[in-house]
Amino acid sequence: MPPHDDRPVLTGLLALVGVGLAVGLVLGGGALAVTRVLGVDGGSATTATTDVASLYLPKPQKTDAPSGPLLTLSADPKKGSAPSEKPKKPKKTKKAEGEISLSAGQTQVAPMGQIDLTGVYPGGEGRVLQVEKFVGGNWQDFPVTAVVSNETFTTFVQTSSQGVNRFRVVDNDSGTSSNDVRVTVG
Incomplete structure (x- = not known):
């Protein structure tokens, strides 16, 4: 027996690594060649590229002040001009404008359970x-x-807080408050 056959596992491992x-x-060299041909490597490519600015900003120039009114004003009713159509009546809502209506999604929850509060605030667009x-x-x-x-x-x-809990919402800007809702916790 030749001396190198004493360790077949080591020989197999060395062959596998080789x-x-x-x-x-071979694969790395092929990938390198492909990236150079396609110009992906960031170096020189077979197709010529130019360094052209992609954003054009004109030099600022002074402009003239506006000569006319900045707002378009409606016709003055005192001078005899009337609107072309009658104004539409506002839609009626269930609640009068400015009243806040509040409701709770649950009547009973476990401690730290989620209580969903929803409501309507006519005329309160954007209010916190x-x-x-x-x-x-x-x-x-x-x-x-x-x-x-x-x-x-x-x-x-x-x-x-266990027991009956009462909640309401308040618009601090106007002082308007909603009805209160009661939810039992526990």
């Missing part, structure tokens, strides 16, 4: 409403707000 190294070099909780005979700010969008709002609260 074949892997040879295949890796502060949620308040009734504690010890007084309304106190709860650390949650809701923003009115399309005259509606939605938010949720969580509390660990």
